[in-house]
Amino acid sequence: MFRRLSGIFVRYAAAAISVAFGLGCRLALVQVLGPTVPYVTFFPAVMFSAWFGGLGPGIFAAALTLMLAFGLSLTASGGSLKPNIASVAGGLIFLAVSVFISVLTEALRRSRDHLAKASQDAEHDRDLLRTTLASIADCIIALDNEGKVTFVNSAAQTLTGWSQRKAEGKTIQEVLTILNERTRRPMEVAALRAIREGITVGSDDEAVLVNRDGREVLIEAKAAPIRAEHDGILGAVLVFRDVTQRREAQHALQLINQDLTRANRGLEEFAYVASHDLQEPLRMVSIYTQLIAERLQSNESEIKRYAAYVREGVQRMTAIIGDLLEYSRSSHAEELSVGCADLSESLSQAQATLVTDILESGAIITAHALPKIRGETSQMSHVFQNILSNAIKYRKRGTCPTIDIRSEREGDQWVISIQDDGIGFEPQYSERIFGLFKRLHKGEYPGTGLGLAICQRIIERYGGQIWAESTLGSGATFRFRLPAAECGR
Numbered sequence: 412m413f414r415r416l417s418g419i420f421v422r423y424a425a426a427a428i429s430v431a432f433g434l435g436c437r438l439a440l441v442q443v444l445g446p447t448v449p450y451v452t453f454f455p456a457v458m459f460s461a462w463f464g465g466l467g468p469g470i471f472a473a474a475l476t477l478m479l480a481f482g483l484s485l486t487a488s489g490g491s492l493k494p495n496i497a498s499v500a501g502g503l504i505f506l507a508v509s510v511f512i513s514v515l516t517e518a519l520r521r522s523r524d525h526l527a528k529a530s531q532d533a534e535h536d537r538d539l540l541r542t543t544l545a546s547i548a549d550c551i552i553a554l555d556n557e558g559k560v561t562f563v564n565s566a567a568q569t570l571t572g573w574s575q576r577k578a579e580g581k582t583i584q585e586v587l588t589i590l591n592e593r594t595r596r597p598m599e600v601a602a603l604r605a606i607r608e609g610i611t612v613g614s615d616d617e618a619v620l621v622n623r624d625g626r627e628v629l630i631e632a633k634a635a636p637i638r639a640e641h642d643g644i645l646g647a648v649l650v651f652r653d654v655t656q657r658r659e660a661q662h663a664l665q666l667i668n669q670d671l672t673r674a675n676r677g678l679e680e681f682a683y684v685a686s687h688d689l690q691e692p693l694r695m696v697s698i699y700t701q702l703i704a705e706r707l708q709s710n711e712s713e714i715k716r717y718a719a720y721v722r723e724g725v726q727r728m729t730a731i732i733g734d735l736l737e738y739s740r741s742s743h744a745e746e747l748s749v750g751c752a753d754l755s756e757s758l759s760q761a762q763a764t765l766v767t768d769i770l771e772s773g774a775i776i777t778a779h780a781l782p783k784i785r786g787e788t789s790q791m792s793h794v795f796q797n798i799l800s801n802a803i804k805y806r807k808r809g810t811c812p813t814i815d816i817r818s819e820r821e822g823d824q825w826v827i828s829i830q831d832d833g834i835g836f837e838p839q840y841s842e843r844i845f846g847l848f849k850r851l852h853k854g855e856y857p858g859t860g861l862g863l864a865i866c867q868r869i870i871e872r873y874g875g876q877i878w879a880e881s882t883l884g885s886g887a888t889f890r891f892r893l894p895a896a897e898c899g900r
Contacts, residue, residue, distance in 0.1 A: 422464030426472040429456035433476065457509045461516035469513030476509070548652075553637075554602050555646040558583050570653060572623030583649070592617040592629065601634035602649040609644055611635045620651070629655045697722060751896070752786035754795075754827065758816065760788070761795035765803070772803045773811035781818050782825050785896035786873045794869055794877075795829075797862035798889050802831035805887075824875075824892050832886040841879045866891075 433456035456476065461469025550567035554560060560578045563586075568574055571586065578586045589598040601612040612634045620630045632651035639645050700721045758778055762769065769776070776799070784791075799814065806812035815830045836844070845867045870877040870891045881887035 422460075422468045423471055425463055426456075426460035426468035427475060429459045430472050430475045430479070432456060454508070454512070458512050458516055461513040462520055465520065466513050466517040469516060470510060473509030473513070550651045550653075552578075552583070552586070552602070552649045553646060554583055554606065554649070556606055556644050558603055558606060560586055561646065567651075570620070570622060570628060588621040589630075589632075590619045590621060590627075592619045600649065601632050602647040605634040605636045605647040605649075606644055609636050609638075628653050629658050751783050752788045752791045753783050754781035754791055754818070757788050757791035758795050760792035761799055764792075764796055765799055768800065768803050772806060774799075774803050774806075774814060775811060776814045776816070778816040779818065781816070781827070782820075782895065784825060784873070784893045786893070790869050790873075794866045794891065797866050798829050801862065802829070802833055802887075805831075805833040805835075807832070807834055820895065821892070823895050825895050826890055826892045828888055828890045830886065830888040835881040835883050835885050835887050837883045838881065841881065844879060845877070 457469055457472045460472035547564060548566055550570050551562070551564040552560060552567050553562035560581055560583060563571075563573060563575045563578045568578075571578075573586050583600050583602055587600055589600055590596065591598050598618060604610075604612050618630050618632060620628045622628060630651045631654045632649060634647050634649045636647050637645045700718055755778070758781060762776065768774075802814050803812055810832075813832050815828075817828045817830075819826045819828070845863045867877050870893065873893055875891055875893040877889070877891035879887060879889050
């Protein structure tokens, strides 16, 4: 508050001093030149007061000048108050001109202050922008509309080897050398095209920057034009970054994936061969166990029971190896077909394989129209076979299982549903049942625990998804989703 009042006092005091100075000048001119126009020496005082203090001090200086002029007139007329038309007209003209000068000067002063502030703000913004750009990790180079460098941030200086002082004013071709990684031929800097065509130019994955020391760096670059208010191009900004490490990491990851693929293929080959070769000795164990039991010609129930245990174990081991063989076969890339799978034909094949189980259980299978998908018919028959086998196996005691098969189109995919009315299972096991050797009813029902794992492997290899929904005692619904495809008939 005190500072504001003191500022007002200074402005008005300056106005009073300037009027006093104008009065002194007038008195001096009267002594030298004789009577003069009374207000000539006061115009500079009014102008100075308005420029220095504003509109108020300017008008104050004009009013103070009129008072002095009135006093001087009284002195000259010997104290007579008789109005003088010429002096009154002169005073009014002086007052009008003084107000005009004060208003005009105030406007000029405000414009000056506004321009000064705008210039200060622009300088501040420029410094802030430069500081921000200098601290950014990406490399940034700014050009004018002639392609000459105007700014190089710290990251660009480090990567290119050019300092701001040495690069400024040079053309971008002198500062940057860009080569095509494959052809080794020089490439146009993206910023030049941005200036020429007025468009944002994307990066080139094959760009190599040769810095000032001759070191080559793989870069990813992007340039955008700098436009004036009326769509003129003032220049461009080039932003680029070193992607050498990223490219090396991608290459290393690609090599790792190739190694993993080879390792997985080796493991799958091993599982395929091992499970295939194990079937022969098991077959021999089964045959010779049966021959030994027949040669003994014994009526002892204990020996017969032991022989039955051996045969049962061999049969179970044979089933496990057979499923392992099927699981391994479903993992082979060579087995993956991109032909057209007719799901109706796949279902028919599965029913033919399970005909004995279907007849013995009295299963009623209702199948609605099924689509054709990209895949392999025999592979999809294994999916139906395993799911139908489970539906028959896990039926409610004393009932004939009922199985309903439907399909529904969802966008660019088909969803196949297989619903049964069996014993079902608790919802928390809906994911576990697809694991290898995962069984919920060990000992109660025969099986290897590989059937649903085989289904999942086949479905996922064709780009699909399989899941199960169930409530204990209320049956189960297995669904799998596969990409739709137009197949020739």
